Structure formats: structure tokens, C-alpha cells
Amino acid sequence: MFTDLNSILNASPDNFKQGEFVLILDRKADASFLVHHFLSFYLRAGCKVCFLGLVQSFSHYSAVSQRLGVSLTQAKEKGQLVFLEGLKDCLGILLPGGTKPECPTLDFFSPQCLDLRGLFEFVLSSLGPGGGAAGQGDCGPDSPARPPVLIVDDLSVLLSLGVSAGAVLDFAHYCKAHVCHELKGSAVVLVRCEEEEEEEGEEEGCEMLLKGLTHQSTLALQVQGLPTGYCRDIHGQVDIWWRGQSQQQNQRKVFQYKVQDKGASFFARGTSSAVL
Amino acid sequence: MLLDVLQGAEAGSFIIFRDSAICPGHRLLKSYVHAALKREDVVHVLEFETSEGELTAGLDANCAQRLHVHSGFVDPLGWIQRSSFTVHQFTSQDISALLSSKPQSKPVLLVIDSLSWLMRHIDPVVICKRLQEIKRGGAVKSIVGLLHADLHQSGVVASVCNLASTVISLTPRTNGQWVLARTTKRTKSGKVLQEGELFSIQEDLSVTVHSKVSHTTVTQPETDTVEGNPAANLTFNLHLSEMEREAREKLALPFVFSQEKKSALLNAGQGAGRILYEPDANDDFDQEDPDEDLDV
Numbered sequence: 042m043f044t045d046l047n048s049i050l051n052a053s054p055d056n057f058k059q060g061e062f063v064l065i066l067d068r069k070a071d072a073s074f075l076v077h078h079f080l081s082f083y084l085r086a087g088c089k090v091c092f093l094g095l096v097q098s099f100s101h102y103s104a105v106s107q108r109l110g111v112s113l114t115q116a117k118e119k120g121q122l123v124f125l126e127g128l129k130d131c132l133g134i135l136l137p138g139g140t141k142p143e144c145p146t147l148d149f150f151s152p153q154c155l156d157l158r159g160l161f162e163f164v165l166s167s168l169g170p171g172g173g174a175a176g177q178g179d180c181g182p183d184s185p186a187r188p189p190v191l192i193v194d195d196l197s198v199l200l201s202l203g204v205s206a207g208a209v210l211d212f213a214h215y216c217k218a219h220v221c222h223e224l225k226g227s228a229v230v231l232v233r234c235e236e237e238e239e240e241e242g243e244e245e246g247c248e249m250l251l252k253g254l255t256h257q258s259t260l261a262l263q264v265q266g267l268p269t270g271y272c273r274d275i276h277g278q279v280d281i282w283w284r285g286q287s288q289q290q291n292q293r294k295v296f297q298y299k300v301q302d303k304g305a306s307f308f309a310r311g312t313s314s315a316v317l
Numbered sequence: 318m319l320l321d322v323l324q325g326a327e328a329g330s331f332i333i334f335r336d337s338a339i340c341p342g343h344r345l346l347k348s349y350v351h352a353a354l355k356r357e358d359v360v361h362v363l364e365f366e367t368s369e370g371e372l373t374a375g376l377d378a379n380c381a382q383r384l385h386v387h388s389g390f391v392d393p394l395g396w397i398q399r400s401s402f403t404v405h406q407f408t409s410q411d412i413s414a415l416l417s418s419k420p421q422s423k424p425v426l427l428v429i430d431s432l433s434w435l436m437r438h439i440d441p442v443v444i445c446k447r448l449q450e451i452k453r454g455g456a457v458k459s460i461v462g463l464l465h466a467d468l469h470q471s472g473v474v475a476s477v478c479n480l481a482s483t484v485i486s487l488t489p490r491t492n493g494q495w496v497l498a499r500t501t502k503r504t505k506s507g508k509v510l511q512e513g514e515l516f517s518i519q520e521d522l523s524v525t526v527h528s529k530v531s532h533t534t535v536t537q538p539e540t541d542t543v544e545g546n547p548a549a550n551l552t553f554n555l556h557l558s559e560m561e562r563e564a565r566e567k568l569a570l571p572f573v574f575s576q577e578k579k580s581a582l583l584n585a586g587q588g589a590g591r592i593l594y595e596p597d598a599n600d601d602f603d604q605e606d607p608d609e610d611l612d613v
Contacts (some may be wrong), residue, residue, distance in 0.1 A: 057334075158396050161396065162396075162397075167396070207437050207438070210437070211393075211394060214393070215396065216393075218368075218390055218391050218392075219391070222368050222390075222391075223391070224383050249468065252338055252465075252467050252468055253468055255338040255368075256341070256465055256468070284341070290492075291489075292338075
């Protein structure tokens with residue numbers, strides 16, 4: 042986890058806000074470092090985490106988390122982490138000779154399935170009471186159970202797999218209703234948008250997904266490259282938007298960041314150590 | 318006008334709150350619901366976007382009795398069989414059944430949070446039709462809906478807003494925490510009233526209007542370009558003096574057939590050549606002028 046980002050978000054593994062729906066989005070930049078931050082943050086906090094890994098393998102996240110000081114393999118063995126390896130499991134459905142899995146989690150790969158109900162049921166079974174994942178607090182009756190967390194990397198790849206934006210928004214709604222409200226946990230989703238401008242009226246595109254998720258989110262982190270171009274010491278900027286119920290509760294701040302070997306540093310615009 | 322709408326109880330009205338991601342309207346909707354309950358109205362809410370707890374927070378027991386929330390928040394599509402209201406139950410028959418299950422002596426106020434959720438699953442044309450049916454049904458005094466204008470095509474938003482008697486569009490202001498509400502109200506006589514007001518919502522959900530904004534100052538021109546003079550700031554002179562301008566205007570262009578050229582061509586000048594033509598036997602000499610029909 043990144044200490045700079047923790048202080049900006051006013052969160053620590055011992056004390057963080059529950060019921061957050063965090064939306065991470067990137068345009069022409071790579072925001073996956075934020076996914077690693079949240080994964081290591083919530084594992085350090087002792088929460089049970091359900092991670093839907095649709096774009097990278099488990100070993101990738103494991104290698105990065107090692108550098109951040111968290112062992113995913115251990116967490117998985119303990120039952121604290123439930124990891125859906127989308128890349129590996131989908132081969133069973135896509136390849137003609139593959140063994141079809143029993144559960145309907147990855148049903149959306151088949152063209153007849155129009156919604157992500159199976160995927161949601163997987164999330165519910167992993168995080169719900171008596172589910173697959175167990176937080177650190179579940180050991181004894183006196184220790185308070187830590188809230189569950191859902192992390193999705195990433196939602197926009199579902200659009201390229203043929204799932205409609207409406208179905209993805211429904212899935213996100215169900216996750217918010219159950220994970221954030223009922224189970225008082227948090228959800229972190231990553232969405233990538235390549236095209237900046239879409240024709241007005243493009244209801245099925247990434248922009249529609251993005252706007253719908255922005256409405257649902259309580260915290261949005263928008264990552265993009267520097268508008269002036271590539272810089273060796275500043276990798277991009279993050280627009281952090283705390284979204285309240287009304288305009289008065291909205292707050293927006295922009296920071297620049299640099300991704301390093303074992304973390305990332307965040308600083309106010311113009312205050313990079315290379316510049317000062 | 319905003320406060321009139323929020324506190325008014327006009328029967329047969331359909332009010333739409335138009336918001337967007339940068340300026341959410343949930344709190345304003347909640348403020349409307351609370352004000353209606355304090356007026357002793359009976360309110361039924363079709364809730365998809367927030368939990369029942371969030372909506373009822375801050376209500377006293379007396380008001381809470383008159384509020385009936387049909388929550389589609391937890392299971393709007395019936396995936397886990399825990400729904401008290403699903404998206405597909407938005408038909409005039411189902412709504413009437415819902416309202417009659419809690420019979421009241423006076424007509425009710427129906428609040429929909431949000432219309433965008435319904436429009437994502439049901440065709441907007443069907444939604445409009447069902448809204449009209451519910452309006453005419455008689456069990457409902459007024460309908461109030463929240464619409465996220467940035468989630469739909471502008472044509473669809475305009476069509477749905479066309480059904481409404483009052484549309485309140487929310488836009489944020491860059492200076493400060495106030496929100497601009499542009500209210501457009503159509504009276505029964507057909508007159509359209511418009512007003513812009515800057516407002517904020519207090520902790521107790523009461524709305525305070527700070528100032529009115531006139532329509533002309535609010536609508537800024539889209540293109541703010543000031544056309545600069547391209548001949549300014551040059552190292553050479555592109556301007557014309559008066560004499561040069563006159564000379565330019567007097568100049569006859571080479572391919573324009575003006576009056577002077579016509580008369581010069583038609584009237585043979587002094588010493589101009591003459592054409593003598595002797596037709597021989599094979600020529601078909603036509604005395605008629607072939608250019609007679611030209612208007613020259």
C-alpha cells in the first residue's frame with residue numbers, strides 16, 4: 042500500500058471508511074498500480090477480499106504484492122483471499138475440448154447469457170456470511186469481523202467480451218447493494234476507457250458504463266497521463282473525487298504521481314522532487 | 318419558483334429532477350419527500366438507487382407512517398428472490414395494486430428514484446406510456462421522478478421531460494457550493510414559466526434559495542471566440558488608404574460583362590475593320606440574326 046495515498050484518502054489499515062464504492066478509471070494511462078494498492082491495503086487490514094482477476098494471472102498480482110509486503114499465496118491458503126482466475130478458467134468454456142465448469146460464474150462467456158448473475162452469485166458466495174473467504178476477525182466470537190471487500194480488475198474488459206454496458210451496470214449495482222450496504226464492506230472497480238470522444242447517443246459504450254458507475258460511486262480516482270506529454274519523473278496525474286450525496290459534499294483534488302519499485306509517491310502539482 | 322414547486326401540492330403534476338454525475342440530485346429529492354411528509358401527504362417511493370435506511374434517516378415516527386418505500390435497491394431484477402419491488406413490476410396495474418394494498422383516504426404522491434433505472438431496462442416509449450396511464454389512473458395525485466440526464470441520449474431525455482409539467486435541471490456552479498436550479502413549468506393554460514435560482518440544502522434538508530439568476534445572464538454563448546483583426550500586428554501594411562480604396566472599386570474586372578464593355582463592342586469604333594462576306598453557291602446564307610433572342 043502507498044502511504045502517500047493513505048494520507049490523502051485519510052485511511053489506514055486500522056481505520057478506514059466502510060461502505061465505499063471506489064471507482065478507478067484510466068484514460069491513456071495505467072491505473073493498475075492503484076488496484077495493487079487497494080489489494081495490499083485491505084489484506085493488511087485483515088478484511089476478507091474477493092478478487093475478480095479478469096486480465097492478469099494470480100502470479101502477476103502475487104509478484105507485485107510481494108514487493109508491497111503482502112503474500113497473496115498465504116492469504117489464499119488462510120482463506121482471507123478468494124481469487125477468481127478469469128484467464129485460466131475461461132479456457133474451459135472457450136476451447137472446444139475444455140472441461141466446462143459446474144458453476145455458472147463465467148457464464149457470460151457464452152453468447153446466450155445476457156447478464157452477470159453467475160458472477161454476482163460467486164461474489165455473494167465468497168463474501169457472504171459463511172462464504173469462502175474468512176477475515177482475520179472470524180477466529181473468535183469477541184473479535185469484531187472485518188468488513189468484506191470486492192476488487193474487480195477490470196470491469197471494462199467485460200464490454201469487449203460481449204457483455205452489454207447495462208448488464209455490467211446491473212452487476213455493479215448488485216455488488217454495491219450487497220457488499221457495500223448489506224455487508225457494510227467496500228468495493229473497488231477498475232474501468233479503462235480508451236476512446237475520449239464517443240458519438241452522442243452511444244448507449245452501449247464505455248462512456249455510458251463510466252457515467253453510470255460514477256453515479257454509483259462514493260470515491261472516484263481518475264488516472265491520466267500528463268496533458269503536456271511524457272515525463273520521466275512524473276508518470277501522470279490522479280484526479281481524486283470524493284462524491285457525496287449532494288453538490289455540497291463533493292470535493293475534488295488533483296495530485297501527480299510517480300510509480301516506483303516498491304510503491305508510488307503522490308504530490309501536489311508542481312511539487313515533484315525532480316522539479317523542486 | 319423552486320420553493321413553490323418543492324412546497325406545492327399541485328394535483329395532476331409530473332415533476333422531473335434532472336441531474337448529472339457532477340451534480341447529483343438525490344438529496345434534493347429526499348428534501349422534497351421530507352417536505353411532502355411534513356405537509357401530511359402520503360408518499361409512495363419506488364426506490365432503486367439508495368437504500369430505504371438512507372431515505373428514511375432523519376424522519377420522525379409520525380412522518381415515517383405516511384411513507385411507504387417499495388425497495389428495488391437490494392434485488393431490482395429478482396436475481397436472489399429478495400425483492401419487494403422489481404423493475405418489471407412498473408406497470409399501471411402493479412402500481413395500482415401496490416397503492417391499494419395500503420389504502421388511504423387521500424390521493425398519494427408517487428416518487429420514482431430513479432427514472433433512469435427504469436429506462437435502462439424498459440423501453441422509454443413504454444415508460445412514457447405507463448407514466449401517462451398512472452397519471453390518469455386517479456389513485457396518484459402527482460408523480461415525481463429523478464432523471465440522470467447524462468445516462469441517456471438527449472432525445473430520449475427531452476421526450477420524457479416533455480411529459481412533465483415541471484422540469485428542474487441542476488447544474489453546479491464553479492464558485493462555491495451552491496447549485497443552479499433551472500425550473501421550467503408549464504401551467505394548465507399552456508403558458509411556460511422559467512426561472513433560474515441558486516440554492517443550497519441545509520443539514521435538516523430544508524432548501525434555501527440564495528439568489529435568482531436571470532435567463533439571459535445564465536445562458537453564456539457557446540463559442541466565446543473574439544474574432545481578431547488578422548491585419549493587425551504585422552510588419553507590412555495590408556491596409557488601404559481612401560484613394561486606393563476608391564481606385565479599387567472603380568476597377569473593372571476582366572471577365573465581367575459590364576455596360577461599358579457592351580457598348581464598346583456593339584458600336585464599331587472609328588476606323589474599325591469591316592467584314593465583307595461573299596457567300597458562294599454551297600452556303601446556306603440565312604439573313605436572320607442567330608443571336609436575336611439573346612438579351613444583349
